[in-house]
Amino acid sequence: MEIKNARALGPEGLHERRRQAIVLFGKGMSRIEIAPLVGAHRNTVGRWIRDWQAGGAKVLKPARPGRPKGSGRRLSSEQEAQTSRAIIDRCPDQLKLPFALWTRAAVRDYIAQAHGVELPIRTVGGYLQRWGFTPQKPVRRAYERNGAAVRRWMEEQYPAIKARARQEGAEIHWGDETGLRSDDVNGRGYAPKGRTPVRRTKGTAEKVNMISTVTNQRKVRFMFYRGTMNARTLTGFFGRLLRTVDGKVFVILDNLKVHHAQPVKTWLAKNVERIELFHLPSYSPDLNPDEYLNCDLKALVGSKPDSRNKGQLERNALRAMRSIQKQPQRVCKYFKHKSIAYAA
Secondary structure: OOOOOHHHHHHHHHHHHHHHHOOOHOOOOOOOHHHHHHOHHHHHHHHHHHHHHHHHHHHHHHOOOOOOOOOOOOOOOOHHHHHHHHHHHHHHHEEEHOOOOOHHHHHHHHHHHHHOOOOOOHHHHHHHEEEEEOOOOOOOOOOOOHHHHHHHHHHHHHHHHHHHHHHOOOOOEEEEEEEEEOOOOOOOOOOOOOOOOOOOOOOOOOOOEEEEEEOOOOOOOEEEEEEOOHHHHHHHHHHHOOOOOOOOOEEEEEEEEEEEEEHHHHHHHHHHOOEEEEEEOOOHHOOOOHHHHHHHHHHHHHOOOOOOOHHHHHHHHHHHHHHHHHHHHHHHHHHHOOOHHHHO
16 A cells, blocks of 8 residues: 655645554554554654544544635734724714725724724725725715604604505605716726727817606606706606606605796695605705716716717707616616615
8 A cells, every 4th residue: 555644745634644543553563563654753642542432433524725714814802893893883083083985994093092992094904804894985965964864754754754655546756857978087998008098079168957856666757958957857747758648747846946836836836736846954965866867877877978969968868768768677676776766
């Protein structure tokens, strides 16, 4: 039987040699006779035999090589748990750190401040990965946002609107305005490293504005307009919206000043049997599904090359909106975002 030197084998090979040593021992061979056959010292063979006699075959399997898991770490388990909780519960500036977000540098400085342990950036990255943290694009949120108002909207106001809509047979439309420019640079493109891609645009940008609404029944309504949104344009859109709906409409908008204008209130009062207007909490665009329609539109239009032909931007936008209208499943995805799930 040809047996290689056990010291040149991996864990699986060493396990096999230990097993073979026990087999030879069972055939009546001594440890001195077994040692050269398995490529180990006789004392090592003797230890294998004693371990096998005491614990059986399971003790012959070699332990995992290298340091035990978790050994050599600079932070204790308690310090790791405390740091992880701080990242989840607080922002860096709340802990008097000069960072807007939890970057590796921010976490490194927090660890030095809270625990007196200086860590390299790469080590901090390893800890963050081990704790289940990943780098993510942040959500923009205004300081003026009122958390209590948002909770009232989620827990009281919107459920009441939803109940009334069901009782009165009304459609709920979430609406918003957006603007498009032909010189907007959206999306990404591949290029050799170090050579930033160039997007060609006209020197004088074209602009087009749009107001739109979406429903959780996958309906999309929109209207393009020139200039700034005013009461006449807004009520004109409301009139067009009513012509596409048989029953009553509940429209939910943000708190743009024109949405509260007196001419708008007067028009709504005259048409109260057909339409009512509600307002989201201030500084809460993440609660409006129509914001996702706007982003989708800009991505679609932004993927097209800018044309020198006047009016091409609006034609591209119109084509994109009609395409979205014909894809109800696409609209349905707007309502799957965590902050919009309440509206689904």
